[in-house]
Amino acid sequence: MKILILGAGQVGSTVAESLVGEANDITVVDSDGDKLRQLQERLDLRTLTGNAAHPSVLEQAGIADADMLLAVTQSDEVNLVACKLAATLYNTPTRIARIRATDYLERPEVFSADNFCVDFSICPEQILTEYIVKLIEFPEALQVQRFSQGKAALAAVRAIEGGPLVGKPLSFLRTHMPQIETRVAAIFRKDGPLIPEGNTVIEEGDEIFFIAATGNIRSVLNEMHRMDKPNKRVMIVGGGNIGRRLAKTLENDYQVKLIEHNKKSCERLAGELTNTLVLNGDGTDEKLMQQEHIDEIDVFCALTNDDENNIMSSLLAKQGGARKVIALINRSAYVDLLQGGKIDIALSPAQVTIGSLLAYVRQGDVVAVHSLRRGAAEALELVVHGDRLSSRVAGRLIGEIDLPKGATIGAIVRGDQVIMGHRDVLIEAEDHVIVFVINKAMVKKVEKLFQVSVGFF
Amino acid sequence: MRRALTVIHALGLMLVVFSVAYVIPVATALIYADGTLLLDFLLAMVWTVAAGVLMWMLTRRHKGELSIRHGYLLVVTMWTAMPVFATIPLLLVIPDLSFTDAYFETMSGMTTTGATVLTGLDTLPPAINIWRHELNWLGGLGIIVLAVAVLPLLGIGGRQLFKAETPGPMKESALTPRIADTARSLWVVYVAITLACIGALKWAGMDWLDAVCHAFSAMGLGGFSTHDASVGYFNSPLIEFVMIVFMLLAVLNFSTHFLALRAKSLRVYLHDAEAVASLVLILSSCFGIAFFLWWNDVYPEFLTALRHASFNLVSIATSSGYASVDYAQWPIFAPLWMMFLTAIAASSGSTGGGIKMMRTLVLVKQAGREFLRLLHPAVVNPMKIGGHVVPNSIVFAVLGFIFLYFMTIVTLTFVLLISGMDFISAFTAVLASVNNCGPGLGTVGPASNYQGLTDFQTWVCTFGMLVGRLEIFTVLILFTPHFWRR
Numbered sequence: 001m002k003i004l005i006l007g008a009g010q011v012g013s014t015v016a017e018s019l020v021g022e023a024n025d026i027t028v029v030d031s032d033g034d035k036l037r038q039l040q041e042r043l044d045l046r047t048l049t050g051n052a053a054h055p056s057v058l059e060q061a062g063i064a065d066a067d068m069l070l071a072v073t074q075s076d077e078v079n080l081v082a083c084k085l086a087a088t089l090y091n092t093p094t095r096i097a098r099i100r101a102t103d104y105l106e107r108p109e110v111f112s113a114d115n116f117c118v119d120f121s122i123c124p125e126q127i128l129t130e131y132i133v134k135l136i137e138f139p140e141a142l143q144v145q146r147f148s149q150g151k152a153a154l155a156a157v158r159a160i161e162g163g164p165l166v167g168k169p170l171s172f173l174r175t176h177m178p179q180i181e182t183r184v185a186a187i188f189r190k191d192g193p194l195i196p197e198g199n200t201v202i203e204e205g206d207e208i209f210f211i212a213a214t215g216n217i218r219s220v221l222n223e224m225h226r227m228d229k230p231n232k233r234v235m236i237v238g239g240g241n242i243g244r245r246l247a248k249t250l251e252n253d254y255q256v257k258l259i260e261h262n263k264k265s266c267e268r269l270a271g272e273l274t275n276t277l278v279l280n281g282d283g284t285d286e287k288l289m290q291q292e293h294i295d296e297i298d299v300f301c302a303l304t305n306d307d308e309n310n311i312m313s314s315l316l317a318k319q320g321g322a323r324k325v326i327a328l329i330n331r332s333a334y335v336d337l338l339q340g341g342k343i344d345i346a347l348s349p350a351q352v353t354i355g356s357l358l359a360y361v362r363q364g365d366v367v368a369v370h371s372l373r374r375g376a377a378e379a380l381e382l383v384v385h386g387d388r389l390s391s392r393v394a395g396r397l398i399g400e401i402d403l404p405k406g407a408t409i410g411a412i413v414r415g416d417q418v419i420m421g422h423r424d425v426l427i428e429a430e431d432h433v434i435v436f437v438i439n440k441a442m443v444k445k446v447e448k449l450f451q452v453s454v455g456f457f
Numbered sequence: 458m459r460r461a462l463t464v465i466h467a468l469g470l471m472l473v474v475f476s477v478a479y480v481i482p483v484a485t486a487l488i489y490a491d492g493t494l495l496l497d498f499l500l501a502m503v504w505t506v507a508a509g510v511l512m513w514m515l516t517r518r519h520k521g522e523l524s525i526r527h528g529y530l531l532v533v534t535m536w537t538a539m540p541v542f543a544t545i546p547l548l549l550v551i552p553d554l555s556f557t558d559a560y561f562e563t564m565s566g567m568t569t570t571g572a573t574v575l576t577g578l579d580t581l582p583p584a585i586n587i588w589r590h591e592l593n594w595l596g597g598l599g600i601i602v603l604a605v606a607v608l609p610l611l612g613i614g615g616r617q618l619f620k621a622e623t624p625g626p627m628k629e630s631a632l633t634p635r636i637a638d639t640a641r642s643l644w645v646v647y648v649a650i651t652l653a654c655i656g657a658l659k660w661a662g663m664d665w666l667d668a669v670c671h672a673f674s675a676m677g678l679g680g681f682s683t684h685d686a687s688v689g690y691f692n693s694p695l696i697e698f699v700m701i702v703f704m705l706l707a708v709l710n711f712s713t714h715f716l717a718l719r720a721k722s723l724r725v726y727l728h729d730a731e732a733v734a735s736l737v738l739i740l741s742s743c744f745g746i747a748f749f750l751w752w753n754d755v756y757p758e759f760l761t762a763l764r765h766a767s768f769n770l771v772s773i774a775t776s777s778g779y780a781s782v783d784y785a786q787w788p789i790f791a792p793l794w795m796m797f798l799t800a801i802a803a804s805s806g807s808t809g810g811g812i813k814m815m816r817t818l819v820l821v822k823q824a825g826r827e828f829l830r831l832l833h834p835a836v837v838n839p840m841k842i843g844g845h846v847v848p849n850s851i852v853f854a855v856l857g858f859i860f861l862y863f864m865t866i867v868t869l870t871f872v873l874l875i876s877g878m879d880f881i882s883a884f885t886a887v888l889a890s891v892n893n894c895g896p897g898l899g900t901v902g903p904a905s906n907y908q909g910l911t912d913f914q915t916w917v918c919t920f921g922m923l924v925g926r927l928e929i930f931t932v933l934i935l936f937t938p939h940f941w942r943r
Contacts, residue, residue: 263837267837270838270846271846277829278837279835279836280835280836291833291834291835
């Protein structure tokens with residue numbers, strides 16, 4: 001596929017990186033030549049320096065025969081204009097724009113075919129905020145991802161001593177909680193994946209991924225991890241786009257303190273937020289943390305733009321007694337280094353947000369893609385079409401499907417019903433199938449499997 | 458000096474406009490076929506016009522743009538000069554009335570205070586009564602326009618806040634054509650509500666003269682009455698109820714009324730933080746005081762207690778100053794609480810007096826901010842009213858205003874004490890004057906009036922009314938040397 005990416009910032013370069021690996025023709029446009037040069041040194045793609053909202057630049061970048069436009073520059077307006085130009089001048093089939101301003105998002109008609117012709121709009125900050133909110137809602141979970149408009153969910157949890165299931169085989173889960181349907185999709189032990197079988201014994205320190213109906217997530221979490229008391233007090237460092245959104249989402253249900261070092265931003269934030277305590281100070285100032293009773297904080301989120309600051313303030317917070325610390329870390333090398341150590345959750349914004357973008361890019365009927373374990377594994381939600389003749393999935397039992405090794409069908413969402421992926425379940429057309437892939441290299445195979453053969457049309 | 462001349466030029470024009478107000482008493486005199494009164498009022502009108510034209514002609518070389526400094530001077534001279542001319546008919550008609558008393562009476566009218574030095578109100582000629590009440594009404598009209606359109610531009614004691622808080626058409630800060638628009642729309646609302654009030658009072662059982670007079674003084678939250686016994690004369694729960702409703706309307710911001718009428722929705726009032734606070738405070742106080750009176754056996758029945766508590770409390774809290782019973786006889790908590798409400802309950806942009814609810818809200822929130830700052834030294838918590846951030850400069854202005862307000866009350870109380878008044882009378886007389894409420898307690902209580910005061914004490918109260926009405930800063934700024942320096 002020929003893909004044109006506008007903007008070589010965080011989002012643009014991460015998307016480019018994932019897509020290059022999937023054999024696509026990528027062209028990246030940005031006004032900053034240096035950024036493009038860095039990108040080109042690392043990846044096999046074409047770059048062009050110029051204003052992404054100018055038709056001449058778009059033409060030069062080859063928009064005329066592009067299959068997809070990804071407008072992910074910093075500016076909403078540039079993204080909107082680029083989509084409009086692509087639609088009216090060049091008939092680009094798919095146009096995706098990154099839109100941050102809620103002003104636009106609240107008025108969907110802005111994106112319609114009569115106006116700015118945006119097929120899909122994504123807001124990475126919003127996705128990240130929702131992700132963190134889920135983590136705060138489920139204090140035990142390392143990760144919670146939703147499928148099928150939230151009907152089913154995939155959660156990751158670290159098994160710790162005291163959980164009822166720890167030290168027992170997986171089959172015990174069924175006898176212990178007969179009324180709750182869940183399925184363990186994968187277990188990572190000492191960073192290596194295990195294919196879960198009925199007799200796999202859960203050990204302390206295992207990272208367990210399981211799928212369940214969203215309402216059951218809470219009970220399953222309790223099996224692996226003794227019940228934490230619910231989160232009440234949240235401290236956020238960094239009042240940027242993400243910090244502000246997070247505070248706004250949480251402030252009515254939690255006690256939120258927000259630390260921001262820029263006095264002007266503080267005043268703006270305090271004006272906008274109603275129940276959040278806005279503090280002016282440095283996120284790495286341990287005196288300020290003590291003054292604000294860091295030892296009573298349930299969740300500490302370091303969300304500034306600076307990786308090192310986030311790491312340092314999270315470490316200080318953990319040292320000071322915060323129950324759980326979450327750090328936003330852009331450099332993936334740091335993420336691998338830190339997760340599971342003193343920092344409870346190291347969040348890579350690119351990995352969290354890229355899934356929603358990838359879902360549009362991927363072939364077949366992929367509804368959602370979630371990166372797991374820093375992109376090593378993936379969970380996909382695919383829609384099944386066709387019948388026993390035209391499809392290799394529809395009309396078959398799960399046991400009959402020729403899944404590549406390392407891929408498991410976790411669950412099926414049929415209408416409002418969530419069905420666990422046991423061997424004897426028959427897959428029907430229009431089912432949403434949630435597939436868990438422990439190695440990203442197998443994603444292509446899984447997608448191919450779900451494609452309907454030509455005869456179907 | 459040149460500045461004063463420019464102001465006098467404008468003042469001359471204002472006086473000519475003001476003389477139009479004589480039309481109503483002239484018409485009343487015609488209706489009641491009172492020949493001598495007709496002549497007296499026509500004479501007063503001619504004098505006022507003549508004085509205005511003379512001032513205007515003599516200073517026409519000094520015609521010029523009015524700056525902010527001119528603004529202060531003009532507002533103060535307007536509010537002092539108009540009552541002077543308004544005394545003419547009173548002096549002509551009522552024998553033995555000194556200028557001091559007449560000026561107190563007209564100042565009390567123009568500042569919508571409603572304190573009186575006259576007795577035998579029931580026997581005054583209708584034209585004179587309607588003139589007194591019209592002064593209340595004009596004072597109310599003047600103060601709304603002043604408060605909403607002019608004072609914010611002068612930036613007195615946090616006044617800018619009120620402008621910033623008024624949504625819609627009042628949001629503009631340009632001095633020129635918008636003021637005229639704003640003023641006009643407010644006049645329309647004011648006149649419309651007054652007409653409704655006249656109709657309602659007539660329907661409730663007053664005759665036309667009483668209905669017009671009481672509607673005038675109720676809308677201005679003045680509190681003049683055509684009877685010595687005030688509203689108690691009618692002894693009618695229905696009339697009291699109608700008056701409560703219209704006093705409560707008048708104590709709200711008239712720009713909110715305007716917006717509500719334009720949007721044809723009551724929701725507008727819910728978005729006005731001041732209106733909500735004022736109404737909640739006044740209405741809950743009504744029930745509280747009623748319960749207190751019933752509990753203390755002042756009234757054996759709760760409903761009677763509620764009726765008298767509601768009318769008198771609303772009347773005093775809104776700074777009108779009617780009375781239906783001698784509430785000075787109630788246990789001291791009740792009347793003092795009512796005097797306290799006078800000081801804070803009125804909304805900005807209403808015809809009420811005192812600190813104004815908006816400033817009270819600023820004070821309360823500032824206190825909350827200080828607590829938070831002590832607990833969290835690093836906190837950034839700008840003051841927010843109705844979801845909008847209030848800049849610190851405005852908070853300081855409000856604090857400055859409150860300080861001056863209290864100093865004014867304390868100083869004037871001391872002055873009255875020096876002149877030989879007892880404490881309760883002196884304190885409540887000052888409170889009632891500065892808050893433009895009317896009756897106090899003690900010798901100036903609801904059962905008596907300000908007639909017993911010496912000339913000196915009368916002048917002190919007159920000054921108090923002027924200072925309170927013009928938001929203190931406007932008057933006192935004229936006494937600072939910086940004002941007169943180039």
